[in-house]
Amino acid sequence: MSNAAATATRTWDTAAELCHVTKYFDQKRPVSLFKREVQRIHALDDVSFTLQKGEFAAYAGPNGAGKSTTFKLLSGMLRPQAGEVRLFGMDPARSRIEVMRRTGVLFGNRSELWWDHPVRASFDWKKEVWDIPDDVYQRAVGELRDLLDLDDIWHTFARELSLGQRMRANLALTLLHEPELVLLDEPTLGLDVLAKRQMIDFLKRINREKQVTLLVTSHDMDDLTEMADRLLLINKGRLAFDGSYDQLVRTTGDSRIIRLLMRGDAPAIEGASFIGTQDGRHVYRYDAAALTPQQLFAAIARIHGVEDVELGREAIEQVIARLYEEWRR
Amino acid sequence: MAAKTRSVFRLWRLYALMDLRWMLQDTASMLIVLLSETVQNLSAMAGVLLLAVRFGGVGGMTADEVLFMLGFYELASGLCMMLFGGFNIAHISRRIGRGQVDHMLIQPRPLWVQLLTEGFMPFSGSCGFLIGLVLTAAAIRRLHIALTPVWFALLGFYLLIHIALTLGQSFLYGASAFWQPVACEEISSMILDLNSQLGRFPLFGLPGWLSGLLHTVLPVGLLAYLPALSLLRQLGKPVELGLPLGVAAVFVTAAVVCFQKGLKHYEQCSCNRYKDMGHRC
Numbered sequence: 001m002s003n004a005a006a007t008a009t010r011t012w013d014t015a016a017e018l019c020h021v022t023k024y025f026d027q028k029r030p031v032s033l034f035k036r037e038v039q040r041i042h043a044l045d046d047v048s049f050t051l052q053k054g055e056f057a058a059y060a061g062p063n064g065a066g067k068s069t070t071f072k073l074l075s076g077m078l079r080p081q082a083g084e085v086r087l088f089g090m091d092p093a094r095s096r097i098e099v100m101r102r103t104g105v106l107f108g109n110r111s112e113l114w115w116d117h118p119v120r121a122s123f124d125w126k127k128e129v130w131d132i133p134d135d136v137y138q139r140a141v142g143e144l145r146d147l148l149d150l151d152d153i154w155h156t157f158a159r160e161l162s163l164g165q166r167m168r169a170n171l172a173l174t175l176l177h178e179p180e181l182v183l184l185d186e187p188t189l190g191l192d193v194l195a196k197r198q199m200i201d202f203l204k205r206i207n208r209e210k211q212v213t214l215l216v217t218s219h220d221m222d223d224l225t226e227m228a229d230r231l232l233l234i235n236k237g238r239l240a241f242d243g244s245y246d247q248l249v250r251t252t253g254d255s256r257i258i259r260l261l262m263r264g265d266a267p268a269i270e271g272a273s274f275i276g277t278q279d280g281r282h283v284y285r286y287d288a289a290a291l292t293p294q295q296l297f298a299a300i301a302r303i304h305g306v307e308d309v310e311l312g313r314e315a316i317e318q319v320i321a322r323l324y325e326e327w328r329r
Numbered sequence: 330m331a332a333k334t335r336s337v338f339r340l341w342r343l344y345a346l347m348d349l350r351w352m353l354q355d356t357a358s359m360l361i362v363l364l365s366e367t368v369q370n371l372s373a374m375a376g377v378l379l380l381a382v383r384f385g386g387v388g389g390m391t392a393d394e395v396l397f398m399l400g401f402y403e404l405a406s407g408l409c410m411m412l413f414g415g416f417n418i419a420h421i422s423r424r425i426g427r428g429q430v431d432h433m434l435i436q437p438r439p440l441w442v443q444l445l446t447e448g449f450m451p452f453s454g455s456c457g458f459l460i461g462l463v464l465t466a467a468a469i470r471r472l473h474i475a476l477t478p479v480w481f482a483l484l485g486f487y488l489l490i491h492i493a494l495t496l497g498q499s500f501l502y503g504a505s506a507f508w509q510p511v512a513c514e515e516i517s518s519m520i521l522d523l524n525s526q527l528g529r530f531p532l533f534g535l536p537g538w539l540s541g542l543l544h545t546v547l548p549v550g551l552l553a554y555l556p557a558l559s560l561l562r563q564l565g566k567p568v569e570l571g572l573p574l575g576v577a578a579v580f581v582t583a584a585v586v587c588f589q590k591g592l593k594h595y596e597q598c599s600c601n602r603y604k605d606m607g608h609r610c
Contacts, residue, residue: 025598072599077434079596093596100437110605112432116351128343129436131336 014089015181015213016051016074021083023069023237043069044080045237053180054211056204058228060221062324066237067217068107071185074215075105087181101130104179108186111166112173113158119169120154123176130177137176144172147202164195171199175206181213182206188223200227221320233323240323252319254288260300261308270299285314333442340438340446344415348450359453366456370407374399377529388531390557393471395531398557400464402529405491405553407457411450413496416609418448419521422503425591426514428600429609440592447609472561480560483569487556490573494548495524497580500588507591510600528552548576 023044028036043066051057061067072078073085076092076099085092092099106112113122127137145151148168153161161169171187187203188196200223206212218224224231225245233241233248241248249255258272259281266274272286286296300309352359381387381395390398413419421444424430433443469476503517527549532540544550551573559569 072431075431075435077431077596078599096434097437097439100435103435105435107431110431110603114347114609117347121347121350125343125347128339129438131437 013053014050015053015055015087016215017049017084017086018070018073019048019084019086021047021073021080021085023066023073023078023080042237044073044234046083047234047237047239048083049232049239049242051181051213051215053213054207055230056207056214056228057216057230057232058224059215059217059232059234060219060224060320061234061240065234067234068185070234071105071107071183071215071217074183075103076100101177102180104174104177104182106170106174106182106184106187108167108184108189111158111170113161113166113169115159116157118155118157119150119161122158122169122173126173126176132177136178140176140178144175147205148172149198163190164192167191167199168195171202175212178210179212182215184214184216186217186219188218188220196223203227233320235324249319252323255314255319255322256286256288257310257312257314258284258286258296258300259310259312260284260303260306261310262303262305263307264305267303269296269303271295272299281310333439336438337442337446340442341449344446344449345451348415348452348454352452362453363456367460370403370457370460373525374403374529377531389533390531393468394557394561396464397468397472397474397561398531398553399529400461400466400468401487401557401560402553403457403461404465405461405488405556406495406525406528407455407459407461408488409492409495411454411458412492413448414454415448415450418444419496419499420503420515420517421500422506422513422515422517424609425503425506425595425600426510426602427606428510428603430592430595430600431603432609474561483560486570487560487573490556490577491552493577493581494551494573495521497577497584498524498548500584501580504584504587504591507594507600510602523547524549524552528554530554544572545576548580551576 021044022042024040024042027039027041029039031037047066047070059067059070069078073080074087074092076096079093087099088102090099092103112126113119114125117125123141126132132140145154148171150169150172153165153169156165158166158169167187167189171184174182174184184203188199191199203214203216204227207214214228216224216227229244231241231243231245231248232239241251243251257275258269259278260266261281266277266282268274269284269286271291272284275283275285277283300306377387378392378395378399381390381392386392387395410419417423424433433440436443474480498520499517502520503513505516506513527543527547530549532543532550532554535543540550544555555569555573
């Protein structure tokens with residue numbers, strides 16, 4: 001895309017933008033004792049998308065698809081070989097300081113907390129380094145302590161926190177300067193059900209009430225489905241899908257699941273494919289657009305020994321897992 | 330610029346407070362840290378000092394002059410550690426090799442401000458400096474050195490040279506971790522250890538080529554030996570000032586150039602390893 005064309009897509013409402021971004025890494029691999037071969041890994045290949053202010057988008061893909069690379073590009077930690085990365089209309093690598101004042105970044109496997117200090121000290125530290133005014137700091141700390149339930153761990157050393165507590169404290173620290181854009185890489189990593197629930201509710205709330213733009217990655221598709229309105233699927237460095245979950249379901253077919261409770265081996269059902277047996281039930285998948293209910297029930301009625309039948313939609317997680325599997329092939 | 334200077338002072342105050350809190354949060358740990366630092370610093374110079382006392386001097390210096398040189402080394406290296414010893418700023422290859430530069434890049438502060446302030450530990454890192462102060466004072470008293478303003482200015486100059494050479498080497502060689510994070514993670518520590526082991530020796534009597542090497546390419550002679558001779562008024566002025574200044578300028582310039590080149594490489598390739606050991610440890 002030419003510079004003029006790229007600029008034309010930007011508006012004041014744009015929080016983040018990738019325009020035809022290509023990023024590759026050259027990896028040296030030993031092929032013999034003295035010989036090395038250079039392999040070019042395309043982390044991102046001509047990827048473009050725009051995040052409008054106030055959007056909540058999920059960024060998903062199989063391992064090695066290019067998710068972390070995208071986050072590093074958006075954070076200005078990496079520069080692309082081709083294309084343009086813009087946050088608030090600025091190049092994050094060139095205008096790092098200005099961009100970072102308005103952006104919060106959290107990588108799930110990393111911590112911004114000061115290890116040998118109480119949680120409170122990390123917040124005091126951030127106040128000075130980010131130059132957060134007193135009134136903003138007091139308000140933000142009050143809200144975050146309350147919403148993320150930090151009171152019990154406020155004076156605990158960061159090194160003594162459990163994984164869930166550390167994630168909550170990290171998230172609060174990321175949001176302390178009230179960023180307009182928040183990039184969260186695996187924020188629910190390792191959290192138990194309750195902590196995950198708290199985290200998701202909190203993210204939805206700040207998106208709804210404060211119009212914070214969020215881009216979140218996770219391997220848990222149920223979490224992403226619940227959190228975000230928009231799904232960006234990346235595979236082998238290419239954007240494979242950009243849209244809502246409903247659109248994704250329409251794209252991948254209206255896939256439904258049948259569970260048959262019966263003794264013996266799984267019989268064949270015309271128009272449906274057998275997936276496996278779970279908890280004594282034979283599970284099949286079929287496309288509702290291709291198989292009418294009449295045809296389906298007629299096919300099941302011909303099977304002897306059926307004790308129970310369950311019908312349902314295929315979980316989004318399964319749809320995406322199937323997509324990943326197809327991509328891998 | 331005035332705003333940046335103010336922010337540097339504010340950050341120094343912040344890190345000083347954090348250091349104080351860290352010291353006071355556990356009395357037993359604090360005492361053990363202070364004790365081990367003291368033992369480490371004293372044992373590092375014990376060998377040279379005991380030899381000098383036993384033989385009435387070593388390497389062309391009397392025992393008291395050796396004490397002065399060792400005192401100066403402790404003072405200078407202690408000051409360097411007090412200013413840059415915290416959170417691996419002096420051991421910069423660790424931060425780079427462990428993939429922790431990312432933590433710096435998301436802060437809305439220029440990198441030079443972060444590097445200048447984050448290592449400040451005036452309380453927990455003051456042990457070497459205080460030992461150096463006591464030893465230097467004792468040596469000055471025994472040697473009857475006249476303490477004039479010029480002498481103090483010269484002392485300040487050599488302290489700065491020591492810090493510039495130490496950090497210059499650490500950052501120059503440490504920048505290699507941008508390209509080889511695993512192999513070079515500890516290269517800054519190696520350089521600092523080398524300086525610490527060789528920088529405390531009087532170099533008089535060495536062959537010219539070796540002495541030259543140790544005052545230029547591997548400038549351990551400029552860390553304490555030449556400054557001590559100068560402060561004891563045994564060298565001519567041009568060499569006293571010009572050589573350390575020139576060598577320090579070369580190392581600092583090379584370090585800045587290589588570090589910037591390394592950062593550019595990091596922006597292209599990042600670091601594919603990350604050690605979650607407390608991200609600044």
